[in-house]
Structure formats: structure tokens, C-alpha cells
Amino acid sequence: MLKYMLKEMRVHHYVKNFLVYAALVCSGKFFDAEKLMPVTLIFVAFCFTSSIVYMINDIKDVEKDRNHPTKCKRPIAAGNISISLAIFVCVVLFVVATVCCIASRSLMASFLLFLYLCLNVAYSMGLKNVPILDVSILVSGFLLRLICGAVAADIVVSNWLYLTVISLAFYLALGKRRNELKKTAGNTRSVLKKYPESFLDKNMYLFLALAIVFYALWSVDPVTIGFYGLAAKGLVWTVPILCLITLRYSFDVEGDSDGDPVEVVVHDIPLMLLCVVYAMCMFLLLYVLHD
Incomplete structure (x- = not known):
């Protein structure tokens, strides 16, 4: 069950969230503990939030995914994980992500992360069917990662x-x-x-x-x-x-x-x-x- 849950959470896609560290790395202050800690907390929050987004999208598209040549193998579509369990895990991940945001002591970064969640939930609920807007929301995810890391570390980005x-x-x-x-x-x-x-x-x-x-x-x-x-x-x-x-x-x-x-x-x-x-x-x- 754990194997299927980790697959459903798209853990391997967490690599995208390393963009949160981009501003800190480019500032030359990556080893500054006072800046590294809040950015790391936001990174963890982003990882769990992105998993929530993936799971909501898979719940919404479960029937379509079953007709897709590769998406039919996703745990929810394949029946390896029940929708009720997926919803429960989403709630747990949201609570943990919220705790990480509070611990980071960056109100703006927390707000931007919440904005990321709202945009992507709206994407899953129907905006992904609007041309140009669909890719724009995907792009906003990358941009919000960069901005969140910069705000959490209090760094100005070029x-x-x-x-x-x-x-x-x-x-x-x-x-x-x-x-x-x-x-x-x-x-x-x-x-x-x-x-x-x-x-x-x-x-x-x-x-x-x-x-x-x-x-x-x-x-x-x-x-x-x-x-x-x-x-x-x-x-x-x-x-x-x-x-x-x-x-x-x-x-x-x-x-x-x-x-x-x-x-x-x-x-x-x-x-x-x-x-x-x-x-x-x-x-x-x-x-x-x-x-």
C-alpha cells in the first residue's frame, strides 16, 4: 500500500520543488542556516502541497485516466488506492504543509503557497480545458516556487x-x-x-x-x-x-x-x-x- 501511495503522491516529481532553493543558491548564501531553514520548510510544504494537487487531479479524472494508455496505471485509476483513502491523505498532507508554513514564519511565502494550491485546484476542476490558460497555470507553478523561496529567505531576485x-x-x-x-x-x-x-x-x-x-x-x-x-x-x-x-x-x-x-x-x-x-x-x- 505504501508503494502505491508514494507513487500516487508523485514523489519523484518533488525534484521540481528544488526551484524553491534557486534564489538562495544564486545569492551565494546557501549555507546560511538562518536563511536555509525557512526555505527548507517551504520546500517541504511545497512537496506535500504538490502531492495534494496531483491526488485531487487524479480523483477528478479517474474515469478519463482509465482510458489513457499510461495514466491508467496510476494507483487511483488502477484501483490500488481508494478515493476515500486518497482524500484522507490529502487532509493529512495539508495539515503538515500548514505546520511547515507556520514554522517558516514567512506570511507572504505561506500566502503564495496557498495561491499555488488554489490555482492548481481550479486547474483540476476545469481551467485545464481552457487553451493558453492551462499552460499559464502550469508556468505559474514554477514562478511561485521561485518567488516563495526568495521571499522566505528575504532575497531579491534579478x-x-x-x-x-x-x-x-x-x-x-x-x-x-x-x-x-x-x-x-x-x-x-x-x-x-x-x-x-x-x-x-x-x-x-x-x-x-x-x-x-x-x-x-x-x-x-x-x-x-x-x-x-x-x-x-x-x-x-x-x-x-x-x-x-x-x-x-x-x-x-x-x-x-x-x-x-x-x-x-x-x-x-x-x-x-x-x-x-x-x-x-x-x-x-x-x-x-x-x-
Whole structure:
């Protein structure tokens, strides 16, 4: 039963919530315990809240999921977990997430997390069937993660980084929709029938280009260089690494993948290695060479 519950909670998707730490990492103060603790509490709250969202969505779409080639294997759709048990677990997770928010002592971060929950519940209840709005809500989830972490740690984030995250999130969301449409011909998600494949294809790469441009502008921004000092001059050389990461990701998405970002990354070892190289370079620049 525990195995099925962890699968239903989408624990492997918690990797998305590490975006909560992005502002803290980029500030060069990741090892500051006073800032790390509230961000970690918000991270835990986000993990449990995202599980609530997944479970509510699966309860709402249980009949549709049973007709989906892969979603039919989800515990609720497959009958491995009862709806009543799933609701009970959602209540428990909500209580734990609330306790974490209170312990973080960040009212604004707690409010933003609650906003994330409300937006995604509304998404599950019907907004996911409205084109453009559906992907916008998915993008808001990534943005709220970044903002929550920044607010909890009391850190100001560069506008260039905000724009980078927004653009990259649109790329991921549109790519997921594109591959869902190609694999199922729109038979499992009604909104897919409203999206022309060419629209999704063109715009996902438009947002990818914007993401790389915004990131490059952040890396050479005088404010960034002034903040990080001499080490900031090396940030521009992380742009080619980001290009390689997105190229590899696009290569996977153009293949037989369903476009789910987590599934794409965890099943591609070269892509994971590129992400590790990027993380090591950023750590070196922001924590070792920072003056």
C-alpha cells in the first residue's frame, strides 16, 4: 500500500520543488542556516502541497485516466488506492504543509503557497480545458516556487532570472502539450483538440530562445557582475552549457517521450550529467571563486 501511495503522491516529481532553493543558491548564501531553514520548510510544504494537487487531479479524472494508455496505471485509476483513502491523505498532507508554513514564519511565502494550491485546484476542476490558460497555470507553478523561496529567505531576485524561469517553464509546458497531442491525438485531454500542433511546436521553441537570451542577459548584467565580483565574469560561459542541456532535452522531446520534464530528465543519463556539470560550474563560480 505504501508503494502505491508514494507513487500516487508523485514523489519523484518533488525534484521540481528544488526551484524553491534557486534564489538562495544564486545569492551565494546557501549555507546560511538562518536563511536555509525557512526555505527548507517551504520546500517541504511545497512537496506535500504538490502531492495534494496531483491526488485531487487524479480523483477528478479517474474515469478519463482509465482510458489513457499510461495514466491508467496510476494507483487511483488502477484501483490500488481508494478515493476515500486518497482524500484522507490529502487532509493529512495539508495539515503538515500548514505546520511547515507556520514554522517558516514567512506570511507572504505561506500566502503564495496557498495561491499555488488554489490555482492548481481550479486547474483540476476545469481551467485545464481552457487553451493558453492551462499552460499559464502550469508556468505559474514554477514562478511561485521561485518567488516563495526568495521571499522566505528575504532575497531579491534579478528580473532577468524571473523572465528566464517564466520562458523556460512555457517551453516545458508547451512541449508537454505538444507530445501529448502527438501520442494520443487529443483523445485523452479535451484541451489538446483546441491546440494546432504547429502552434505548440513553434511557440515552445520561441520560449526556449527567449529563456536562453534572458539567461545570457542575466549573466552579463552589470548588477550581476557587481554582486558576484570577479567570479561573475565566468557566468557567461555557463550559457553554452545551458544551450547543450536544452538541446539534449529537445532531442528527447522530439523522440518518443511524452514530454513530461521529470520523466525526460531521469531517463536520460547524458542529460543528467550535463545538469551536474552545470551545477558544479555554478557552485564553483558562486561559492569558491566568489570574492
